[in-house]
Amino acid sequence: MKRQLVPRLLLTVSLSVAAFVVLAGPAPKRAAPRNYTIEQFMKTIRFGGADISPDEQTVLFSSNQDGVFNLYEIPFNGGGQPKQLTFSKTDAIFVIGYLTDGRILYSSDQGGNELNHIYLRERDGAVSDLTPGEKAKFQFGGLSHDRKSFFYQSNQRNKAAFDVFEMDLTTMKPRLIFENPGGFFPGDVSPDKRSIALSRPYTSTNGDVYLYDIQTKENKLLTKHEGEVNNGPEGFSPDSKKLLISTDEGNEFAYVKAYDLSTGQSMVLDKANWDIAGDYLSYKGRYRVLSVNNDARTELKIIDTRTNQPIKLPPMPGGDVTGVNIADSEGRMIFFVNSSNSPSTLFSYDIKSGKAAPLVRGLNPEINADDLVSGEVVRFKSFDGMEVPALLYKPKDVKPGTKLPAILQIHGGPGGQTRLTYSPLTQYLVNSGYVVLAVNNRGSSGYGKTFFAADDRKHGDADLKDCVESKKFLTQTGYVDPVKIGIMGGSYGGYMTLAGLAFTPEEFAVGVDIFGVANWLRTLNSMPEWWGPQREAMFKEIGNPKTDSVALYNKSPLFHTERIKKPLIVIQGANDPRVLKIESDEIVANVKKNGVPVEYVTFPDEGHGFVKKENEITAYKAVKEFLDKYLKGPGQ
Known part of the structure; x- marks a missing residue:
């Protein structure tokens, strides 16, 4: 008898569902997705960082809601429209943060040339450049723990090496605290202002962490190792007794260990089956913010260090929580939520009350979120x-038998990764009837160090073959031409x-x-000087123009343009310091000689990427x- 209970129960459930369907009638037919213009997609707001005021x-x-990145303020609890604080029409302005007296620091370059300066905005709106200098780059290095100064890095003395300065917030006078001999990238300064964490990359998969003593000028190696091990500093504990270090020693993926500065001993702090992408402590050390790069998604935990357990975050719309910023009091925080079919929304969260408030939504209200497409990991x-x-x-709503055009989307790098984050261009193309496949070919980060190194010295060969093979996958879907x-x-x-x-x-x-x-020969020779030791790492990964000129010539498309027979469009910023405009000028001129359709779109006020909406739209x-x-052709 008991054996009959299961089928009876199943039958009962089945009948109940059937009855419900009959009573409810046919499900309403979803309206076909609406087509949107690029102008509508670009009304989406992009963010460039956020901070909480001292009070x-x-x-x-x-x-970039007004077309160029500017600064805005909004009440922590939400309500009303953001108040615009800066009004640049040319150069992008990115937030650094508040000072304790309410003044604001921000960063900006000139036309996308990546030579950033640090600016101070007074409470009355007056602005001053704290780091004047021609053809030099200045990078913010964090507020001091006592909040009386801030640190920054500059290559003004030596274009290939960043020195570290401390800027007194009362006198606004800087003092040099680390003169970089070359080969090092500065990291955080310890809360007690005694030490600076330094990284020293040798290749893209091998590097060390050093600890520089500001008083004695001793530079101590902390990560002695053998073989290819990627080590990098994450940050100091609030008491300056420990340094968190990211490493992949003995492991396929990066994990984090805590290095005791007094004993020289280290212990594993956080480890996962994917790369630990970030690990840092809040101002007083109450919380540790841990992010994991889980198969192109960000998996985030905020761990209460008193219990070593994650705190419970409020229910959020589907997506990744990123950009967590915890106030000095450790009672409030802000963060962004983003997904492949939803642009970022800025949230505030009161930890004690458990109340979260959406402050600024990135999606253009003219767009129905149901018309957007989620990316699928394949x-x-x-x-x-x-x-x-x-x-x-x-x-959406691909009819049986339909054969659609498709576009492979390849990320930058080498060594980048396309992640499940929102892209207006991707959504625009999919909304226009294109299948998009973003290939994370070998050499991409996020999938272990073996996969990451699998394209070394094989660029334009093994990684390109991955892209060619992806065509088979697309064809096998049955809906791609x-x-x-x-x-x-x-x-x-x-x-x-x-x-x-x-x-x-x-x-x-x-x-x-x-x-x-x-042209790899030109690009590798013209890399910005401020890349410093990263230049040598690129030489080892891709090739050295002095010793590998033949191989670099062979893998440079510019010298093989006679083979290009298919239509090409080229987009280029005139101020690009990484890929010089002449690269695109020459490829366009050469391909045109083949009688192939070539279109060329240039922007005099952009660099290596877009910061102006108007240019992105164009x-x-x-x-x-x-x-x-x-590609699509007429009639589709």
Whole structure:
């Protein structure tokens, strides 16, 4: 008898569901997704950081809601419209934070040249440049723990090395506390102002952490090791007794250990089956903010160090919590929530009361969120059996038998990663009927150090083969037209686009190159001096122009443009310090000689990426029109 209870129960449930369906009638048919313009997608707000005021009553943030990144304030508990504090129409302004007296620090460069300066905004709105200097870069290094000064890094003395200065907030006079001999990147200064954490990269997969004593000038190696181990400083404990260090020693993924500065002993603090992407302590040390790069998503925990247990965050809309900033009192915090189909929303959260408030929503209210598409993590086998991850975006309501055009989207780097975050360009293309596959080819970060190093000295070869193999995956979906697959990318992804057209000329129907490398010999020789030791790491990963010129010539699309037979569009900023405009000028001129359709869109006021909405709209509209003409074709 008992054995009959299970089928009876199942039958009862089935009948109940059937009865409900009959009583409820047919489910309402969802309306077809609406098509939106690029102008509507670009009304989405992007953020550039946020901070909580000293009295914890307001939140400062930077956003591009007026077309260029500027500073805004809004009450901590929400309500009303943000108050605009700066009104730049040319150069992007990014928040650093409040000082204890309510004055504000921010950072800005000139036309995208990446030569940032640090500015002080007085309470009356007056602004002064605290770091004047021609052709020098200044980077904020944190407020001192006593809040009486701040630290910054400058390459004014030596363009290839960043020195560290302390700026007194009363006198506004800087003093040098670390003269960089070269080869080091400065990290945090300890709360007691005694030490500076330094990183020393040798390659993209090997590096050390040093501890510099400001008083004695001793520079001590903390991470002696053998083989390829990537070590980097995360930050000091509030009592200055420990330094958190990220390492992958003996492990495929990065984890964090706490190094005791008095004993020289270390213990594992946080470890996961993916890379620990960030690990830091709040001002008094009550909370530890831990983020894990979990398969292109950010998995975040805020751990109460008294119990070593995560605190319970309020229910949030689906997505990743990022940019956590905890007030000095440790009673309030702010953060962003973002997903592949939802742009960032800025939230405030009162830890004691448990109340959260959305302060600024990034999505343009003209867009129905239901019309946006979520990215799906997929994997495919590449030419040598290696499993390659990718993010798939499929248009909504694809009719059976439909064959859609598709575009491969390749990230920058090398060594970057496309993550499940919101992209207006991706949503615009998918909304326009394109399948988008963002390939995290070998060499991408986030999937272990073996995968990360798998493209070393094989750029434009093994990683490109991954992209070619991804076409099989798209074709097997059944809804992608195998002869209408293009390739698109920015920076290193732009190089992959050009490499795809030049080295596999029959594989991709079109190419979209956004400030991509065309000539490795020139690019590696012209890297910004302030990259310092990172230049040598790039030489070891990609090739040294002095000793590997033949190999670099062979993998540079510029010298093989006679093979490019498919339509190409190139986007370039005139002030780009990483990929010089001449790279794009030459690739366009050479490909035009082949009688191939080539379009070229340049911006005199942009660098390596976009900071102005107007320019993004122009660029993305040109990309879509190009794809409609040469990839989708008439009648689709």
